[in-house]
C-alpha cells in the first residue's frame with residue numbers, strides 16, 4: 001500500500017516490525033525482501049511518488065573548502081530516490097577498497113569484500129543482473145580485439161548497466177499491491193528517539209512539509225536516506241548523547257568521498273549504443289581508467 005501523509009489525519013501513529021527510512025536504492029531493495037511475508041514493514045519517504053522541487057529544498061546546504069555540486073545535483077527526493085537520476089551501472093567493490101593502504105589515510109574497513117558476496121548475489125537477483133551480463137567480455141560486445149596493455153599492472157573491469165534503472169517506477173506496482181508493506185510518502189523523519197541508554201531506536205518522528213506530524217514505533221529501524229542524510233539524522237538525534245546517535249567515536253559524517261572524473265581517451269565508433277551499454281574500466285592499484293563514450 002502506498003499512502004500520502006499529507007492526505008491522512010494529523011497525529012498519525014504507526015506500528016511496525018521494521019521501519020525503513022528512505023525509499024531509494026537501498027530502502028526499496030531491502031523492503032522488497034519482505035514482499036510476501038507477514039512482517040509489518042513501514043517504508044517512509046520524504047518526497048512524493050516523483051521528485052518534487054519543494055522536497056528538493058531540503059537538500060540545501062553549504063560545502064566549505066571544497067568544490068562540490070552534488071548536494072542538489074547528485075541527489076533526488078521521491079519514491080526511487082537517486083535511482084531516478086542514476087545511470088544504473090553496477091560494479092562490485094574491489095577487495096582493495098576494504099584494505100588498509102598506508103598511502104591512504106584512515107583506510108581499511110572492519111569487513112572484507114568476501115563478507116559482501118552473499119548480499120551481492122541477492123542484489124544481482126533483485127536487479128536481474130545475470131552472470132552472462134557480468135562475465136561476457138566487453139571486447140566481445142564491442143566486436144573488438146582486446147587492446148594491448150600491461151597485464152601486470154592493469155586489469156579490465158566490466159560494468160553492467162541494469163535495465164529499467166528507476167527503481168521507483170520499476171517496483172511501484174509491487175508496493176501498491178503489497179499487503180504488509182506500508183509506503184508513506186511526504187513523511188520526513190526529523191528525529192529518532194531511543195531508549196534511555198541511547199542504545200536502541202524506539203520511535204521515529206515524522207513531519208510533512210504541509211505541517212502534518214506523526215510517529216512510527218518499530219522493533220527495528222534501517223536508515224536508507226543516503227550517505228549525507230543518514231549522518232545528518234544521526235547527528236540531529238542528540239537527545240541522549242549530545243554528539244548524536246551512534247557517534248561515540250566522533251566518526252559520523254566524516255570521510256565523505258566523491259568520484260573524481262577526468263577525460264583520458266576518445267573512442268571513435270559507428271556503434272555508440274554498445275559503448276553506452278558497457279563501459280570498460282581499467283584499474284591499477286587505486287587508480288581507475290574508464291573508457292567511456294562521448
Ligand SMILES: Cc1cc2nc3c(=O)[nH]c(=O)nc-3n(C[C@H](O)[C@H](O)[C@H](O)COP(=O)(O)OP(=O)(O)OC[C@H]3O[C@@H](n4cnc5c(N)ncnc54)[C@H](O)[C@@H]3O)c2cc1C
Nearest residue numbers: 022024025026046074077081082086087088089189225226
Ligand atoms: C547522475 C547520477 C548518476 C549516478 N550513476 C550511478 C551509477 O551508474 N551506478 C551507481 O552505482 N551509482 C550511481 N549514482 C549514485 C547512486 O544513485 C546512489 O549511490 C544511490 O542511489 C544511493 O542509494 P541510497 O538508497 O543510499 O540513497 P538514495 O537513492 O538517494 O535514496 C535516499 C532516499 O531517502 C529519502 N530521504 C532523505 N532524507 C529523508 C528523511 N529525513 N526522511 C525520509 N526519507 C528521506 C530521499 O528522498 C530518497 O528517496 C549516480 C548518481 C547520480 C546523481
